[in-house]
Amino acid sequence: LKITHIAALIFSLYFLSFLRNGNAHSWVERAYFVSNNTIVGQPGFPRGNVLRTSPSFTDKAMTYLLPPNGHTTNTFLPSDPFCKETQRSANQTSGSPVLSAxxxxxxxxxxxxxxxxxxxxEDPRHITSGVIRVYGTSNSSPTDTLQGINEWGFDKFIQSKGDYGLMLWASFDDGDCYQDNNTPKALERKTLVQRAHLEVEGNDLWCGWRVRLPAISP
Structure with a gap:
């Protein structure tokens, strides 16, 4: 997900775990500027985005699963790219502009x-929804690899003075989000205090985490 600001940071949301393999997948759909706990302005979208309203939309168009087909199960190679092939360059598709911040x-x-x-x-094999990591860099490259970026930690972000590193490590479940599917968890969360729903969410409340854009020192 590209964010245009003074240093043009490139953000990637990396899901380390999924609940139900092959059944459903998630990705960053939108990004918003937040002021005083209120969503402000128009959204920004990931590189190579395919809107859900597009006739060409499929989950496969927006998911990037690793290891890819042909690899030994759970084997990651040093050459495995960090981004999906349609998102390795700074290409914003029609109707999916970059976020300005x-x-x-x-x-x-x-x-x-x-x-x-x-x-x-419903899946006894999993006791949590998994975790997410958000990495930031001012100098992304089509050759960035999963193993290379996965070595970045919070210390790298501090040492590089905000130029690159790990910005967020959090639970996939933000504690508020739900799909309006009449499950006990959804019914419980619908009764809780929550932010105003966006029109695109309908009756669902999407998951979300906040990150603060750093001032990158020369």
Missing amino acids: HVNDTILLLYQENGHVTKLD
Whole structure:
């Protein structure tokens, strides 16, 4: 997900775990500028985005599964790219503009839970919804690899003075989100205090985490 500001940070949301393999997947759908706990302005979208309203939309168009087909199960190679092939360059598709924000702004990354939260009890193999990591860099490259970026930690972000590193490590479940599917978890969360729903969410409440854009020192 590309964010245009003074240093043009490139953000990637990396899901380390999924609830139900092959059944549903999630990705950052939109990003918003947040001010005083309120979503402000128009959304920004990931690179190579395919809108759900597009006739060409499929889950496969927006998911990037690793290891890819042909690899030994759970084997990751040093050469495995970090991004999906349609997202390795700074290409914004029609109707999916980049988010405009500035240094020290707070942005909200939104993604759908797709049952990874509200239907967790239906899969005894998983006790949590997994975790996410958000990495930031001012100098992304089409040759960035999963293993290379996965070595970045919070210390790298500090040492590089905000130029690159791990910005967020959090639970996939933000504690509020739900799919309106009448499961006990969804019914419970619908009774809780929650932010105003966006029109695109309908009766669902998408998951989201906030990150603050750093001031990158030369």
